[in-house]
Amino acid sequence: MKMSKVLMPTLREVPAEAEIKSHQLMLRAGMMRKVAAGVYSYLPLGLKVLKNVENIIRKSMDSHDACELLMPAILPAETYQVSGRWDKFGPEMFRMKDRNSRDFCLGPTHEEVFTDLVKGEIHSYRALPITLYQIQTKYRDERRPRFGVMRSREFIMKDAYSFDRDAEGLDKSYKNMYDAYNEIFNNMGLDFIVVDADSGAMGGSGSQEFMVKSEVGEDTIAYCECGFASNIEKAVCVPEETACPEGDLAVEKIHTPNIKTIEDLTNALKIDEKVFVKTLIYNGDGKIVAVMLRGDRELNETKLQNYLGCTELTMADFATVEEVTGAKVGFAGPIGIKCPVLMDSEVALMKNYIVGANETDYHFINVNKDRDFTPDDILDLRTIVDGDKCPKCGKPISTVQGIEVGHIFKLGTKYSEALGCGYLDENGKEQPMIMGCYGIGVNRCVAAVIEQHCDDNGIVWPMSVAPFKVSVVPVNVSDETQMNMAEEIYNTLTAKGIDVLMDDRDERAGVKFKDADLMGAPIRITVGKGAKDGLVEYKLRAGGDVLNMTPDEALAKVYELVK
Ligand code: ATP
Ligand code: MG
Numbered sequence: 001m002k003m004s005k006v007l008m009p010t011l012r013e014v015p016a017e018a019e020i021k022s023h024q025l026m027l028r029a030g031m032m033r034k035v036a037a038g039v040y041s042y043l044p045l046g047l048k049v050l051k052n053v054e055n056i057i058r059k060s061m062d063s064h065d066a067c068e069l070l071m072p073a074i075l076p077a078e079t080y081q082v083s084g085r086w087d088k089f090g091p092e093m094f095r096m097k098d099r100n101s102r103d104f105c106l107g108p109t110h111e112e113v114f115t116d117l118v119k120g121e122i123h124s125y126r127a128l129p130i131t132l133y134q135i136q137t138k139y140r141d142e143r144r145p146r147f148g149v150m151r152s153r154e155f156i157m158k159d160a161y162s163f164d165r166d167a168e169g170l171d172k173s174y175k176n177m178y179d180a181y182n183e184i185f186n187n188m189g190l191d192f193i194v195v196d197a198d199s200g201a202m203g204g205s206g207s208q209e210f211m212v213k214s215e216v217g218e219d220t221i222a223y224c225e226c227g228f229a230s231n232i233e234k235a236v237c238v239p240e241e242t243a244c245p246e247g248d249l250a251v252e253k254i255h256t257p258n259i260k261t262i263e264d265l266t267n268a269l270k271i272d273e274k275v276f277v278k279t280l281i282y283n284g285d286g287k288i289v290a291v292m293l294r295g296d297r298e299l300n301e302t303k304l305q306n307y308l309g310c311t312e313l314t315m316a317d318f319a320t321v322e323e324v325t326g327a328k329v330g331f332a333g334p335i336g337i338k339c340p341v342l343m344d345s346e347v348a349l350m351k352n353y354i355v356g357a358n359e360t361d362y363h364f365i366n367v368n369k370d371r372d373f374t375p376d377d378i379l380d381l382r383t384i385v386d387g388d389k390c391p392k393c394g395k396p397i398s399t400v401q402g403i404e405v406g407h408i409f410k411l412g413t414k415y416s417e418a419l420g421c422g423y424l425d426e427n428g429k430e431q432p433m434i435m436g437c438y439g440i441g442v443n444r445c446v447a448a449v450i451e452q453h454c455d456d457n458g459i460v461w462p463m464s465v466a467p468f469k470v471s472v473v474p475v476n477v478s479d480e481t482q483m484n485m486a487e488e489i490y491n492t493l494t495a496k497g498i499d500v501l502m503d504d505r506d507e508r509a510g511v512k513f514k515d516a517d518l519m520g521a522p523i524r525i526t527v528g529k530g531a532k533d534g535l536v537e538y539k540l541r542a543g544g545d546v547l548n549m550t551p552d553e554a555l556a557k558v559y560e561l562v563k
Helices: 021-028 044-063 077-083 111-121 167-189 260-268 302-307 318-325 415-420 440-450 480-495 509-519 527-531 553-563
Strands: 031-038 041-044 066-068 074-076 094-097 104-106 128-141 156-165 192-196 206-213 219-223 229-230 250-254 277-284 287-294 311-316 341-344 353-358 362-367 377-379 398-412 422-424 430-432 433-439 470-474 500-502 523-527 536-540 547-549
Touching: 021 031, 021 219, 021 440, 041 044, 044 128, 044 440, 077 104, 111 128, 111 302, 111 415, 111 433, 128 167, 156 167, 156 341, 156 440, 167 192, 167 206, 167 433, 192 219, 192 341, 206 219, 206 440, 219 260, 250 277, 277 302, 277 318, 277 353, 287 302, 287 318, 287 398, 302 311, 302 377, 302 398, 353 480, 377 430, 398 440, 415 433, 433 440, 470 480, 470 509, 480 500, 480 523, 480 527, 480 553, 509 523, 523 553, 527 536, 536 553, 547 553
Parallel strands: 066 128, 192 229, 287 341, 341 377, 470 500, 470 523
Antiparallel strands: 031 041, 074 104, 094 104, 128 156, 156 433, 192 206, 206 398, 219 229, 219 398, 250 362, 277 287, 277 311, 353 362, 398 433, 422 430, 523 536, 536 547
16 A cells, blocks of 8 residues: 555544544544544554454464354344343343334344354254354443443444254364364464453353453452463452451440541441441342451452342432431441341351441441351352462462453353254253354454553564565655655555555654554665665564665565565
8 A cells, every 4th residue: 555545544533532542543543533432433554453453363263164254233122132141131222213113223143143053954863063253243332331442332243153962062163163262362463461351141051251461450460370261350369367356245236426538437436347247239220139258358340240139239319328228328227227137258257346337327246157247148258369379279269350352252052942942862852052252352452462462662563464564765765766766665565465565755854763663564665865876774663773775685585574
């Protein structure tokens, strides 16, 4: 491509709306522009990267025997109603009615549609296993679209679905996709780890996420040197023994006016924060529950949501808290509360602790489970933190932020049973198909690659995803020798099928170099004053010296790197 002919509007200033590097650079390099919150147009540079990422994915999917097809984005409600997800998706699903008032949605993910297709087309064990996939646009009305294409409302996903005869078959199909994903993310030049993940609204048994390590990642990963790696949403906590007051102490109600925070309370009573047990009131799809956690711990909302099986989970509003506790907010406790009480496993090991008294300005001290109240259930509800015991080996856990670029699930029969997708086995008996599903966020991969491959001057593309492998910069476009040499290099590379960007604009060399660095082609060939002596300058974007050489030598180097 020649810059004079294409739309590549680069920006010098950092756009104010962009908080993270990849978002800033995608705007500054002219890869994309915003149309609405979480909705973007891709300009030529962005589109080329997107296609490269898609093709890396397609190549590995195809070589792992997955079969590509393409589904629509507009989907009728029926199959989602049958699976239960029409309701479960809640406000994240874009919905609409057609002119005859029939319900449709813009597909947020396609399990139902693939299952329905296979139900109609495959009837015998002989046609199984099969893995189908598409690279297609998804729609989710995210609560908080942000970070550019990292979390957008319209995005491209590679989604794949496997159909097997039995659990063993699913294990094989899942492993096959696991291998494909490792190949795909390695080919994109990403530094990633695979972690155990929550299966969430998708249902099913096992699932793993492919996480790109990055400080801007919205997910937190707990990992250990023993090989344990899990999304903290899922990571099981080992209950810690808390040092509590000893003996069989009597419950006492104490007056604690003007206490607003746990810190106020522990300061006033001169106790360790850990001997205080907080009681949080939550609302899961309208069901109110109280959750008891040690004072210094955080609730893991995913664990609570999975336990309650709810779609929307929020902290209860003040009115609800006052209703179930009979007190102002800040004095909730398990004794006498008018809602079910769930206790974190760690609290179950504690004794003689402090809780709110369900009476404004009062707390109870020396509270003990079973003697003073009985929780409705005891389970792991807290969020794992740095230094916690590894649930696998017991050594201290570390945490790091990650960007989820891919997710693989063992779905089992959730969708095949709901939608009646079965096959006839060798004995002519009807069996439900066993399914897996496998997603990759294509646009999010582009952003993740940039997060890991950039410097102060712009993007530093890995060769595999680079929109252009070479940037050819004639310094003075009115110099015939320079232009002829640049044209020849451009034509030779283009004829070889290598993507080249020639900056044939009548701009100062400094401007061209800045833009070349910003757009990040791995190799730059500058045709300047040396042209009259038959020389060009060769430089790698990732660093290193400017080397003088003949065009043929430069081309030879390009072939070597591009191959
Ligand atoms: P997240 O937890 O980030 O919302 P998810 O669990 O909802 O992701 P999946 O339903 O598993 O995501 O979708 C498969 C892949 O699609 C994800 O791994 C991610 O790469 C991508 N993806 C999901 N939501 C978005 C979004 N709003 N914008 C861009 N990519 C997304
Ligand atoms: Mg999501």
